[in-house]
Amino acid sequence: MSDDLTSVQDQMVHDEFIDNLKSLSVSQSSCTYADGIKELHTQLKRSLQNGLSNNKAFAFRIVDNFYRIVPLFDKILSNDDKNDHNNFIQTKNFLETLTKAFDGVCFFEIFTVLKDVSPVQLIFQNYIVLLKETYFTDNNKYDDLVNCLLPIIAYSSVFTPVTEDKIPINLLTYLLTFTKRHWLFQHRETIIKNILGLIKAFSKNPLLVPMIIRNEWPHACVQWLVNNDTKNNLRPSYIIDYLICLIIQKLARHTIGVQILNQLNCLKRLDEYKEVMKNYHTEIQYNCLYVIQSMIYALLMEEDEIKQISLSNDNRTCHVINELVLYTIKASHADYFFYECFHVSEMLSVLSKLFVNDNILLKIVNENNQLFDCLCQLMIHFVNIIHDTNRVHQPTNDETLLSLTNLFWSISFHQCYHEKFQTNSILMNILSNLATSSSLYTCIKIKLIPRDMCSLKKAAEGILWNLKPSLPSISSQISNEKIEQQPLAMISYSHSDTIFCRELVEHLSAYVPTWVDYKQTQGTVAHSDDVWEEIAHAMEMATVIVLLVSKDYYNSKSCRQELSYASDTLKKRIIPVYVPNQQYRASGWLGIRIAGQKYIHFGRKSFTDAIKELSSTILSDQKSLVVSSTQPVTYSSSEPIQKTMTNEENKLLLTLQNWTKKDIQKWFDDNHIHNDLITLYIEQFHTGTSLIVYARHVKLFYRHEYIRIFKNYSKIFHGKELNTLDFITFVDALYRLRTEYDPNSTIEDSYEKSNEQQLSCSVKTSEEATAQL
Known part of the structure; x- marks a missing residue:
């Protein structure tokens, strides 16, 4: 009862604060305003006793209404009249308290509580227009106001489809000018931190990267890596260095970002910066910065260049790749999927780019037995949380799922890993849902993805296409x-x-x-x-x-x-x-x-x-x-002899493609398949042709498939053992169906058998080549 009473009292305090915030008016007299802002400050401190982080709803209400009185604060802070000095002091005090409260809040957690992002997008629109160049001066009288505005704009931009026309024309120019003047000054650290935080958020958006480059932010960031005040032994704090590196890393995820950073000799500057970090930061801080450097290093180098350096046993390149894999595995087992200050999505996005190169992919996956299973577990987790509409860090979670699907797509091009996919039924179901569902994942609106990634649906379709057997094409047999x-x-x-x-x-x-x-x-x-x-x-x-x-x-x-x-x-x-x-x-x-x-x-x-x-x-x-086509055709022993389909056979296949669930159920019943096996399989097949594809799979991997089904049967039916004769009856029916409807099945099987040895040699050769890396 006491807790309920306290909650009600807190709510009353919050409501009163918001009401007074709204009612603060420019039309008030100087004396009335002084009393009003002083009372508002008192209410704010009372409302913050438990911190804004513990009351996200109240934090959002402040953000949703604060913009209304920014013009009033602007007027008070800009007034040089000594008679209004008290109003100036009271306003500064209020803004200082609010700045400190905002500094300890994760706006992601505030904004992602909402089921609809449209209010957050409106917040961005309301706040971005409030920034003025006159706020960024050598005099710090506007700092607290700016430190309230910048975090709101930065975080809300992630939920908003921001384009260049929505950014004030000279915003990035005067922010850079201000940062260059003050980035080494400790007393301006908070405002510099918030400016860099805004640029970091913008740097993730592909649509804003050209504007960031035009305003020469990459030039400044690369220069800041090695610039410091040697005379006074000054270097910015760790958080400033951290944000500078993050801006470079975000830019390096875009093609034009890579081009400009390479023109600026960013890799060389990173090598020089390595020594600077050791002198000014702790070992823990140095390790975090080094990981970001490793990501930048991997993103800036061409895949073929990394391959060549790896072949020459370049220690740094090998170390970078190994660190990325290690951090990925560690983060996958950590709370909130963070390891050493980095979310797993950061490592996955870099690996996704590296996996375009087959030699790097084979080297990484073959040398790290845990990696494939680790990626599978991550996939299962991040697919499951898609259904949670109240999830925190939605953009990061969506980006993680996207990176994982693109990684699996790259792996699926290599036949030596197909069995890993096909024996993981949960992963295959996930991929099938991603590829075929028209509504399940429509809530995912990923706007901040690198250009070299494809959508969830396209990547999942690509994986499934790579995994399906290479059946002869009907339409290639054209008369x-x-x-x-x-x-x-x-x-x-x-x-x-x-x-x-x-x-x-x-x-x-x-x-x-x-x-x-x-x-x-x-x-x-x-x-x-x-x-x-x-x-x-x-x-x-x-x-x-x-x-x-x-x-x-x-x-x-x-x-x-x-x-x-x-x-x-x-x-x-x-x-x-x-x-x-x-x-x-x-x-x-x-x-x-x-x-x-x-x-x-x-x-x-x-x-x-x-x-x-x-x-x-x-x-x-x-x-x-x-x-x-008019001459007799001869075939070598290594080529499949494909039989030309008759019209009747073609019609059979087309009929099979149109089978409904009712037809599939009838097929099970007509062939006397045991009810337990029907329960186990019926939801897995949606067309008759899928039965044929599965029949071919069983033909190729009978022993492995029997073991898999034996285990699944026992699990689903609580320890009951699969009757082998029941499984044989099912397999026999599949083979007969395939023979009846698929005229090339016998030819395919003989061809597959003749190629088994060749495929084995091919995989072995690939592994030997990988070992040489």
């Missing part, structure tokens, strides 16, 4: 009569090369029918989540795939997926076209797939001549295809 009616050239390209792609398509279409995604989607963004099936279908129909080779293509997992499907699954003819004005030469996975192919370099001849050469190459390939 000769239809070849001439189909698009001959399909363009595969990176969205970064869109300008060149459009020019190429415009001219190439005059000679050759051409398929490109943006023409099929009425101007929507190329390579969006919804066009992959159309792209795959176009590849199946096309005679040749024209590949626009560039560094951005190599870095894109979406492009890698396209080319893998075209070259590995469909065995399509690839014509590499080098995009002009670049020095990149295909390497890694891209180099392997286009090795030996005739390429056309648009930067080494006139555009017209290059187009004519390209069209001539495509058309000559088309003629060869038509002529060769």
Whole structure:
């Protein structure tokens, strides 16, 4: 009863404070204002007895109303009339108390309590316009006011789709000018800290990075790494150094940020800064700063450059990679997923970039047995908390889930890890939900992601596509009569090369029918989540795939997926076209797939001549295809002999694709499958073709699948043992279904068997190459 009474009394105090805050008016006389602000200050101190962190609702009410009286405070603080000096003092006292209260509050926790982010977005709009250049002077009379405004703007910006037009034109300019003058002065540390905090928040937003660069914030941050007052032995505090490094690290997550930081010799400055840190900071502080440095180092270097340095046993590079993995594993087991001051999302975003390089990926995953399982556990956790609408640190959690999905996508390109995916049923269910659900994850609005990451849905679809068996393509068995009616050239390209792609398509279409995604989607963004099936279908129909080779293509997992499907699954003819004005030469996975192919370099001849050469190459390939299709075909022992499907067989497969759950249930019943197995499996299949795919999987991994099902059966049915004959009956029904509906099943099985030894050797060779790293 006493606690309830105290709670009611606290609520009354809070309500009275907010009411008086709203009623404070410019129209009051000088004497009345002095009494009003003094009383308001007394109420504020009474309201803060338990701290704002323990009363997030009250903290939000202050933020939601404080902007109303900022113009009044501005007027009081700007008034030089000595007669109003008392008002000036009382206002400064009030703002000083409020600043200290704000300094100990995590605004993330305040804002994420809300189920709707629109009030937070309104807060950003109300506060960003209140900052004035006149507040940032050598005189500190405005410091407390600014120290109230800046944290609110910084944290609310994370929840707001901020673009350059929403930022005052000269804001970043005068903030930088002020910071350069005062960053070494201890008595201005709080305002410098809040300015850097705002720039750090802006630096995560890809839309604001160009503006940050134009205003030369990267230049200043890199210079601050090594600048200090040697005469007076002055260096800013740890928190200032920490924020400077974080700004650089956030900028290094963006392509243009990497370019400007490398131009500024940031890596060299970091090496010099290492010695500075040792002299001015404690060992714990030094370790935190060193980890940020390691992240910057990994983000600024090209994947191939890191690979080469790793091959030469560069100790620093190897140490950086090992530290990132260690911190990831440690953070995954720590409270709130923080380790040494860093959230796990920070390490995952760096690893996601490094994993574009196959050699680095194989080295990291093979040398750290815990990493894959660690990533799985993180995936399970962060997917589960998506449903919690009141979760704290929502943007960070969403970014973590995004990084994890992109990491798994990179891993899924390597067949040697497919079994790890397929034996983890929980992970596979998560990926299936991410790829197919239209509403489950629509609440995730990730606006602050690096450019080299793809959406959850696209990454999950990519993983599942990589994991499914390479079945023969129906549409690749096109009759000769239809070849001439189909698009001959399909363009595969990176969205970064869109300008060149459009020019190429415009001219190439005059000679050759051409398929490109943006023409099929009425101007929507190329390579969006919804066009992959159309792209795959176009590849199946096309005679040749024209590949626009560039560094951005190599870095894109979406492009890698396209080319893998075209070259590995469909065995399509690839014509590499080098995009002009670049020095990149295909390497890694891209180099392997286009090795030996005739390429056309648009930067080494006139555009017209290059187009004519390209069209001539495509058309000559088309003629060869038509002529060769009339001749007897011979197969080497290493190639699968694919049977041409009859119309009846084609209809069978199409019928199977349209099976409903009712049809699947009927199939189980007709084949006398045990009820326990029906319970175990029925929710796993949504189409008849999924039964065929599973039948093929069981054929390849029968022993492993039996053990997995045996364990799951015992777990679900509370220790009951699976009857082997019941499982055999189910498997027999699957095999018969596959034979009936899939005419190429026998050929696939014989081909798979003949390739087992070759695949084993390939994986072994890959592991040996990785060991050499």
